[in-house]
Every structure is written in structure tokens, then in C-alpha cells.
Amino acid sequence: MSDAAFNGLSVGVAVVCAAVAAGVALYRALRRGAPVGALDVIGAGAVAGAVALGTGIAFPGVNLFGLFRFAYLAAVVSAPLAAIAVLTLRARGRIRTTRGALVFTVAALAAPLCGAWSSLVEPRRLRVERAELVTGRDPQPAIRIGILSDLQTDLLESEYESRAIDLLMAEHPDLILFAGDLIQAEPSDLPRVLSRVRALIARLDAPGGVFFVHGDVDGWRGRENAVFAGTSVRVVTDALAHTRVRGRDVTIGGVSLEIRDLERSSPALETVRALEAAPDERDLRILLSHAPDAVYALAADSRVDLVVAGHTHGGQIVLPGIGPLLTLSRVPRIAAAGGLHQVESDGARHWLYVTRGIGMERMQAPRVRFLCPPDVSLLTVR
Numbered sequence: 001m002s003d004a005a006f007n008g009l010s011v012g013v014a015v016v017c018a019a020v021a022a023g024v025a026l027y028r029a030l031r032r033g034a035p036v037g038a039l040d041v042i043g044a045g046a047v048a049g050a051v052a053l054g055t056g057i058a059f060p061g062v063n064l065f066g067l068f069r070f071a072y073l074a075a076v077v078s079a080p081l082a083a084i085a086v087l088t089l090r091a092r093g094r095i096r097t098t099r100g101a102l103v104f105t106v107a108a109l110a111a112p113l114c115g116a117w118s119s120l121v122e123p124r125r126l127r128v129e130r131a132e133l134v135t136g137r138d139p140q141p142a143i144r145i146g147i148l149s150d151l152q153t154d155l156l157e158s159e160y161e162s163r164a165i166d167l168l169m170a171e172h173p174d175l176i177l178f179a180g181d182l183i184q185a186e187p188s189d190l191p192r193v194l195s196r197v198r199a200l201i202a203r204l205d206a207p208g209g210v211f212f213v214h215g216d217v218d219g220w221r222g223r224e225n226a227v228f229a230g231t232s233v234r235v236v237t238d239a240l241a242h243t244r245v246r247g248r249d250v251t252i253g254g255v256s257l258e259i260r261d262l263e264r265s266s267p268a269l270e271t272v273r274a275l276e277a278a279p280d281e282r283d284l285r286i287l288l289s290h291a292p293d294a295v296y297a298l299a300a301d302s303r304v305d306l307v308v309a310g311h312t313h314g315g316q317i318v319l320p321g322i323g324p325l326l327t328l329s330r331v332p333r334i335a336a337a338g339g340l341h342q343v344e345s346d347g348a349r350h351w352l353y354v355t356r357g358i359g360m361e362r363m364q365a366p367r368v369r370f371l372c373p374p375d376v377s378l379l380t381v382r
Contacts, residue, residue: 006066006364013055014073014081021048021082025105029095036086038100044082048074065365068326072366076115083108118317118368123360124160128167129375131340133351134382135284135305141246143284146173146206147377149310150357152217154185155196164358165203168376174245175208177252178233179310179355180215180290184362187219194226202231208245213237213254215290215311217362236288238267240274249283251275253304259294272297275304284381292331292343292354300348306381307352314338314356318371337372340379353379 025044028034052070056062062070083105089095090102097105146168153161168176182201185193204210210232214221224235234241236254243250253275259268275285276299285304287294292309314337315324327336331352335341338356342349355377360367 006062009055009059009062010069010073013052013070014077016055017048017052017074017078018081018085020051021045021078022085024048025082025086025101026089026095029089029097035096035098036090036101037098038104041086041101041104045079048078048082052078063364065361065363069364069366072115072368076111076118079108080111114370115368118370119366122369122371122373123367125369125373126160126164126167126358127373127375128171129339129355129377130380131353131377132380132382133306133340133353140248140282140284140382142380142382143208143245143248143250144171144174145286145308145379145381146171146176147179147308147353147355147379148176148204148358149179149290149355150181150215150313150359152181152184152357152359152362153193153197153200154183154189154362155193155200158196158200161200161358164374164376165200168378169203169205171378173206173378175243175250176204176206176210177286177288177308178204178210178212179288179308180213181217181310181357181359182212182215182227183220184217184359190220194220194223198227198229198231201227201233205232208243208250209234209241211236211241211252211254211288213288213290214256216257238271240271240278242283249280251278251280251283251285252288253286254288255294255297257291259289259297260291262297268294269297272304276302278303292329292336292352295331295343295350295352296345298345298348298350300346302348302350305351306379307350308355308379309352310355310357312336312338312354312356313360313369314354314372316360316369316372320371324372338375353377 021044029036052074056067056070241252255268258266287307289309291311295307312327329336340353343352356375
């Protein structure tokens with residue numbers, strides 16, 4: 001389904017859901033002469049949500065992210081439209097409402113404000129997330145690691161992507177790790193986007209090098225020269241790389257998305273085992289993966305000091321007391337939400353850093369963030 005067709009379908013679903021919600025909420029008042037109650041309002045929301053999800057399931061070409069778009073529009077567009085209809089009829093004396101129904105109806109009017117914040121403000125509230133990891137090895141110079149992930153650009157907003165690069169480079173990292181999902185664009189736009197991304201990526205530079213692994217939406221794999229030729233970026237998907245930073249040896253193992261399938265042998269698993277088996281006992285060892293699930297590939301006595309990943313976007317939508325609604329990862333939700341955590345695997349605990357990423361899921365997904373601002377990360381390893 002094209003973007004234009006899907007956007008048209010989204011608007012239609014929002015209008016239908018608003019009409020359905022208003023009709024359900026007003027049924028008792030219009031047909032039975034009873035006041036609209038709190039349960040009527042709650043039931044209206046549930047029915048409208050069911051209509052949104054049912055429409056998405058019924059239409060071919062709508063994926064899981066498309067269902068989220070419909071649910072989001074039902075919450076921030078359909079609900080307040082239905083609330084306005086109820087309040088208008090109440091003001092004209094056509095219906096009565098209970099106090100509970102009035103509270104829920106008025107509360108629905110706040111949804112557009114939350115939607116505006118989530119769509120227009122939070123996604124651009126870019127920040128530098130800082131963390132520090134102290135390893136148990138002999139005293140070594142501190143290394144400042146810059147971490148990027150999930151740019152997912154189509155370069156329609158190049159000023160924003162440029163600001164993300166500027167923020168990271170202003171921190172003067174010793175080493176830069178890019179955990180994938182660089183480009184997410186329509187196939188017809190890809191040639192134009194590849195050349196423009198190259199100019200953006202060429203600004204990434206660090207004394208210890210810049211290392212990249214592919215992510216879910218990097219469908220341009222195999223055309224790396226169009227993006228990375230002439231830049232400092234080195235692709236380490238299913239490969240090992242060695243560098244030296246501040247007089248300290250660093251070994252980096254990059255893994256592909258196959259690392260999520262731990263039931264069979266793959267180049268990704270072979271890379272993990274090679275990283276764990278490297279002979280030097282004093283180097284810093286980092287496993288770079290798009291998916292944080294790579295932490296589960298580590299052996300109990302693994303010599304890997306740190307796993308760096310992205311992919312989750314921190315959940316994009318985080319609710320107080322609940323956390324991220326969706327992370328698409330098997331790691332604990334607190335770790336998938338972003339930051340530095342220890343995750344248990346094979347009876348041992350391993351350090352995992354997950355960046356919340358710079359961009360958002362595109363295509364059919366709602367482009368929103370709530371209580372989960374984007375970030376570039378600076379991790380200091382001492």
C-alpha cells in the first residue's frame with residue numbers, strides 16, 4: 001500500500017471511529033431518554049478502538065505498525081471529536097450526562113495536546129545521554145564511546161539529522177559505534193538518499209574509528225560504497241575489528257540480525273565466539289549489534305565487556321508506572337527502555353547499553369515519541 005493510500009485510509013478510519021464513538025456514547029440518551037453515563041463513554045472508546053483495529057486487520061497491506069497508527073488516531077483524533085459532539089449536545093440541552101461521563105468526556109479533549117507534544121515536540125527533543133561503566137580490569141585510561149542508532153532517515157528533515165551528528169561530534173568521542181538502521185526510505189527515493197546520507201556520515205570521525213552494523217531497515221545492504229566510501233566508517237557486520245584508543249587495545253565484534261536466532265549456527269554466532277576467544281586478555285571487548293537480544297548469545301564466562309545496541313527506540317511511547325508499551329526485544333523492559341543495565345544470560349550477568357536512537361519508525365507507523373526523547377549517547381568506560 002502506498003503512503004498516499006495509507007494516509008487516506010488513516011483519515012477515513014479516524015472519522016469513522018469518531019462517529020462510532022459518539023453514536024455509542026449517545027445511544028441511551030437519544031433512544032432511551034437516560035443520561036450518558038461513564039460506562040457509556042468507556043464503552044464508546046472500546047468500540048471505536050475495536051473498529052480501528054478491525055479495519056486495519058481487514059485491509060490488505062496494513063502491518064502491525066499500521067494498526068498502531070489507527071489506534072493512535074482513534075485516541076488523539078476520534079476520541080476528542082466524539083467528546084465535542086457529546087458536549088455540544090449537552091450544552092444545547094439535547095442530552096444529559098452524569099458527572100462521571102462529563103469527567104471522561106472533558107479528559108478526552110486533552111488527547112490532542114498529548115498528540116501534538118508526541119508528534120511535534122518530543123521527537124525533536126534530542127539530547128546527549130551519558131553513562132559510565134567501570135570494568136574490573138587493571139587500571140586503564142578512560143575511553144569515551146559515542147553511540148548512534150536508528151537514524152532511519154529519508155533526509156526529508158536533514159537539519160535534524162545534521163544536529164544529531166553535531167551533538168555527538170561536540171563531545172569529541174574517542175570511538176564511535178553505529179548500531180544500524182541508518183536509512184528508511186521508499187525504494188524509488190533510495191539513489192537520491194544514499195548520496196545525501198554519504199555527505200552526512202562523512203562528518204563522523206574519531207581517533208579510534210567509526211564502526212557500523214546493519215539493522216532491520218537497512219535494505220540497501222550491498223551498496224555500502226554508495227554511503228561509506230571516502231568516510232571513516234568501517235562496516236563490521238559479522239566481523240571483528242581491532243583498534244587502539246588512548247594506548248588501549250579495543251576489539252569490536254559486529255553481528256547481523258541473525259543473532260536473534262540462537263537455535264542455529266550462523267556467521268553472527270561465529271563472530272560472537274571469535275570475539276570471546278580472542279587471545280589478548282587486556283583488551284576491551286565490545287559486541288556491537290542492532291538488536292539488544294545479542295546479549296543472550298554470550299557464554300556464562302564470556303570475555304566480552306560490553307554489548308552495545310539500538311533497535312528498541314526506548315519504546316518510543318512510555319507511560320508513567322508502566323514503561324515502554326512495545327520494545328520488539330526479549331531483553332527486560334527496563335533494559336530495552338534505554339541506558340546501561342546488566343542483563344542475565346546463561347546464569348551470568350552481562351553489561352548492555354541500549355541507545356534510544358535518533359529517529360522513529362517510518363512508513364505506516366505513527367511518528368511519535370512520548371516521555372522517550374531521542375538521543376545520541378556518550379558512554380565512558382573506565
